[in-house]
Amino acid sequence: MFQLIEIQHDALVEVFNVGVGRAAAALSSMVNEEIILSVPDVYFLSIQDATTALNGGREAPKVCGVSQRFAGAFNTNVTLMFPEDKSLELVRLMVGESIPLEQLTEMEHEALSEIGNILLNSCMGTMADILNSEMHGSLPEYQVGTPEEILGISGNNISDLVLILRINFILEKLKLQGYVAFVMDAAAMEDICRHINDYLASFAHND
């Protein structure tokens, strides 16, 4: 299994930390509420092990997934997943009381895609800036299913690795827990390693 040395792992966690922090700030201003973030847990798994881990040993829960393909510093298919039963409340927090419930239900998927788009772009954009690179994202795709169904979407190979970034983003009112999964092939893993090494080298001489 793919492994980073400790300093690379630390740097990667830090880069994700900043990215997720920025995404949380975006989410917080969307829902007008403080977001409590856990320290992200970053680990590499096969797609199969990743889905088992995401199921948490229970029967596979239905989740909402918003996926975007990013190309640039490294190529990856990124998916944000959160529990399906909280999705409408999340949309309600986002749009406030200005839109009636019937219209809200009608546009739930579209609104969740937009939430995913904002969070994933905040995260990836911040990472690209830190790594002194660029990321180009595709349009968001929304789907509902088990984590396995969502990660098994076309374009992902069973041999690909998944970098799972497990963050609890807790909204006081919703108790919402989300995950971000980055599916990458071996070439993308090498790219991310190279960027992390450059990033480490960029401040090494300042010590």
Place this chain on the structure above:
Amino acid sequence: MTEVKTILVVDDSKVSRMMIRAFILDKHPDWIIEDAATGEIALEKIRTIIPDLISVDVNMPGMGGLAAAEQLRAECPQAYISLLTANIQESTRRKAQELNVGFLEKPITKQRIEQMISILENN
């Protein structure tokens, strides 16, 4: 009392278009708000309206927001144009500068929309 202004909102997200519209109308119920789900539709629309301000999302199907902003800039020299986007990267901010258009980060909030339209209120 400001005069009636016309605003063109270009965003493929329906909920984003609705939120921008709601926040502007909250403050200026008489302003005219047109919207377009793609850059192509926006370029059609400006044949019949003269917007004072155009907000442009970046990540959209079709030609995309950056190409749209470039053409809108050329076609509507009188309009204030601002990107309003989740793509917060330094490279996108730089492109906005090169195109001579503003840059605002998503998510859409009341404060950000008020900031965007304040340029019209002061003129």
